[in-house]
Amino acid sequence: MNCAAPWRPAGSRWKSAPDEAAVDLITALAKVREPGIADGLPTMDDAVERWLAATTAFANAVRLCTERPLTPDDVRLSRRLRNQIHLVQPFVPHLASAALAEEMRRWAGLKSSLLRLPVSGDQGEGATP
Numbered sequence: 001m002n003c004a005a006p007w008r009p010a011g012s013r014w015k016s017a018p019d020e021a022a023v024d025l026i027t028a029l030a031k032v033r034e035p036g037i038a039d040g041l042p043t044m045d046d047a048v049e050r051w052l053a054a055t056t057a058f059a060n061a062v063r064l065c066t067e068r069p070l071t072p073d074d075v076r077l078s079r080r081l082r083n084q085i086h087l088v089q090p091f092v093p094h095l096a097s098a099a100l101a102e103e104m105r106r107w108a109g110l111k112s113s114l115l116r117l118p119v120s121g122d123q124g125e126g127a128t129p
Contacts, residue, residue, distance in 0.1 A: 022051035023084050028089050039054070044094045048104060051088060055081065058106065065113035082114035 004054065017026065023043040026047045042050075054076060055061075089108045095101040 011111065018054035019051060019084060022047060022054050023087050026051065026088055026091055026110070032093070034113050043096065044091055045097050045100055047087070048088065048100055052085070052103065061114070063108070065110055078115045081112055085111045085114075093099060 008103055025042065026044065029041060029044055032041065061081055064074055064081065067074075070078060085107050088104065089111070092101050092104045092108070095104065
């Protein structure tokens with residue numbers, strides 16, 4: 001499991017957030033792509049669809065790329081999205097659905113703009129450019 005996952009208690013066990021769980025599923029599926037091992041497991045398309053359903057809306061991700069300054073919660077979400085897109089992006093060629101692959105390419109296009117510096121409008125004294 002991803003060590004950087006936002007954890008929260010779920011009864012007596014710890015459970016990752018749905019978007020992190022979907023990313024974990026995608027990376028696990030990539031490791032068991034051999035015939036016979038992946039039987040009965042969700043497809044890569046199913047796992048990516050789970051991530052898309054669990055993550056923030058695309059319009060909100062675009063807002064995170066352009067709006068400044070970001071709130072602390074927005075900074076955390078932006079970082080999480082960038083990291084998740086980075087983990088999911090290598091598996092886009094394994095998607096059976098061309099429409100789903102194109103949707104993931106749209107998300108991948110945001111990656112370089114997420115958490116673009118400066119986060120706040122004023123760098124302050126002693127800051128490095």
